[in-house]
Amino acid sequence: MENRASEGLPLGIIVGEARPHLFVFLAWRNVRVGEYVAVEAQEGRSLGLVEESVVTSRLMDPDVVKSFQSAVEAKEVASKNPRDKAYSASVKVVGLLDELKKGRVLVPSLPPEPGSAVFEASEGELLSVFSVVGKEWTRVGCILRQPRVQASVNLNKVAARHLAILAATGSGKSNLLALLAKRTSEAYGTMVIFDYQGEYATLKLDRLVHVQAKLNPRLLEAERFADLLDMRENAERQRGVLRRAFTQEVREAKGFWDALHGELDLIANDGKADSQERRVARRVSEIVDRARMRKGEVIDPDIGDPLDQLKANHINVLNMLELSERQAAVAMDYFMEEILEDRKKARRYGLEGKAEGRVRFQSPVIIAMEEAHTFLPADEETDAKRIASKIAREGRKFGVSLIVVSQRPSRLHQDVLSQMGSLAIMRITQPKDQKYIVESSELASEKLIEYLPSLNVGEAVLLGQWVTLPMMVKIEQVPEKLMGMDIDAVGEWLRDKEAVEGNLEDTSELMGRKW
CATH class of the missing domain: 3.40.50.300 (P-loop containing nucleotide triphosphate hydrolases)
Incomplete structure (x- = not known):
């Protein structure tokens, strides 16, 4: 049975309702999802992709088999009955082979007839379809379970x-x-x-x-600058004070941070402003300082x-x-x-x-x-x-x-x-x-x-x-990319242990010396 494909014998036969873009067939073996199959139809040979694969057994039906012992007995009978198992596969028709070989996708307008033979797509057929050439095409791997088909x-x-x-x-x-x-x-x-x-x-x-x-804060809108400072989104008073302080003069100042703090200090010390606004201005100054301390390399006005x-x-x-x-x-x-x-x-x-x-x-x-x-x-x-x-x-x-x-x-x-x-x-x-x-x-x-x-x-x-x-x-694997793998936690812990033990040995050796 394993030589059927090399002998040009069918993989299976179409059953039930067939459509131009979809059909189901019964096979003599289990069929893998992702396999390509070919079928002769009225408009020519079509290529299809297996999207679903199912195997059933009448004797092993759970409505019939109700206990472990009955399952063992049913399995014994099923193993001797070649008609018991049914291998079915759902196929999406992806195009007419002759057109695919020319780089064009044309799905047939007529469905294949029920009873039509379904064949494994040959390596030659797959190579003729997938071996596309042109400067815009680039290799990313191989077809699953077809290592020679790029x-x-x-x-x-x-x-x-x-x-x-x-x-x-x-x-x-x-x-x-x-x-x-x-x-x-x-x-x-x-x-x-x-x-x-x-x-x-x-x-x-x-x-x-x-x-x-x-990012250069000079180039940002006030709301974006507030986000860059990690100011809370619902902190409306703080954002309002920052908008007032973030003037065009501050944007253009040679000493950006000093100019910004100067504007905030004016608000904080404004006798005409209410006490809450003055407190908010001082709080915004603290937020600016914290952001500079933590993210100074990222927020760069220069x-x-x-x-x-x-x-x-x-x-x-x-x-x-x-x-x-x-x-x-x-x-x-x-x-x-x-x-x-x-x-x-x-x-x-x-x-x-x-x-x-x-x-x-x-x-x-x-x-x-x-x-x-x-x-x-x-x-x-x-x-x-x-x-x-x-x-x-x-x-x-x-x-x-x-x-x-x-x-x-x-x-x-x-x-x-x-x-x-x-x-x-x-x-x-x-x-x-x-x-x-x-x-x-x-x-x-x-x-x-x-x-x-x-x-x-x-x-x-x-x-x-x-x-x-x-x-x-x-x-295809990219050897140039080393990150993305799981951390070897145990390996790192053991290296820490070796380092600690090595330091202890060095310390003991020093303490044991006579000076």
């Missing part, structure tokens, strides 16, 4: 139509982003990664720069334009590990807005032939956001969400795209997720997250999403405009 994605679509990488913690999402950064670097592209948790601190690639996120920290045609890892959640949101909002405005200028000046020297980014920019559900939440309006939604809607016209990375899709703003033209979905176990993906994106089917808990680390379902057709892929 899986490629269209980097142009990532740079124009946005991408969401959705996966549970530890499933390999940061490795995939690192791989895309590597491929972008090889293409001389520009990417900005907002690294909120230090995942990419050890990433080493050609044309990569690590940048400590800094750095000029923060965008100058970034390099075109490089991978820019923007380190935000030192920032609070609110401060990181301010930084993301600022950088995204400024990058979009710069690309708008590039487009305008480019049409006039005047872009040289007048813009920072003369070619498209990919912005990647880790922990996207934190900064683009479903249930809260934020500045970062506002500008991200704008980029999701308008960015492709100006050459700015988003890669949003999240392990909790159900907490991610639905409008942003629905704008993603491509998806990479890895292992996700939460039913709420699975349901949210189906509701938010027309790219994902329920049957395929139900399989996500079965994916192993580094395996992904790729959907949308960046792939020729839906595929399950084993993602």
Whole structure:
């Protein structure tokens, strides 16, 4: 039976109701989700992706088998009855093979006939479909369980139509982003990664720069400055006093902090102001001092334009590990807005032939956001969400795209997720997250999403405009990325123990010497 495929014999037969894009077949063996099959139909040979696989046994039916002993007996009988087990599979038709070989996706308009034979797609057929060529195509791994069939994605679509990488913690999402950064670097592209948790601190690639996120308060609106100082959102009196003190003269002053404190002191010592306002002004001064002490390297009025920290045609890892959640949101909002405005200028000046020297980014920019559900939440309006939604809607016209990375899709703003033209979905176990993906994106089917808990680390379902057709892929490992692995707590404790014991031995030796 194992030689059936090599002999050109069918894997199974279509049964029941068939549609142009969907059919069910019964097979002689268990069929894996993610396998590709082929079927002859009226319009030609079609390629299909197995989205669901089921095995049933009449003799082992729980309505019949009511005890352990009866299960043992039923198993014995079933093992001798080749007709007992039924292997069925649901298949999504992805296109006519002849068209797919030409790089075109054309789903047949007529369904295959029930009773039609279903075959395993040969390695040659898969190679002819997936071995796409062109400068915009880049390798990300291999087709799942087909190690000789390369899986490629269209980097142009990532740079124009946005991408969401959705996966549970530890499933390999940061490795995939690192791989895309590597491929972008090889293409001389520009990417900005907002690294909120230090995942990419050890990433080493050609044309990569690590940048400590800094913001110049002179360039911010008063409300953003208040957020940067970690002032409570509902502290209306404090924010009001800061707005009064944050004058144009303060913004332009050579000694920014002294000028700001000077304005706050004027309010605190104003005999005409009520006592509460004077107390609030003194409290705001304390908040400013605390922020300078804790985040002095981040809040820098002397750095000029923060965008100058970034390099075109490089991978820019923007380190935000030192920032609070609110401060990181301010930084993301600022950088995204400024990058979009710069690309708008590039487009305008480019049409006039005047872009040289007048813009920072003369070619498209990919912005990647880790922990996207934190900064683009479903249930809260934020500045970062506002500008991200704008980029999701308008960015492709100006050459700015988003890669949003999240392990909790159900907490991610639905409008942003629905704008993603491509998806990479890895292992996700939460039913709420699975349901949210189906509701938010027309790219994902329920049957395929139900399989996500079965994916192993580094395996992904790729959907949308960046792939020729839906595929399950084993993602290539990026050796240049060292972070993201679980901490070896026991190993670190044992090193501490060795260090302590070594110090004790040194101390004992010194005490035992005769001077």
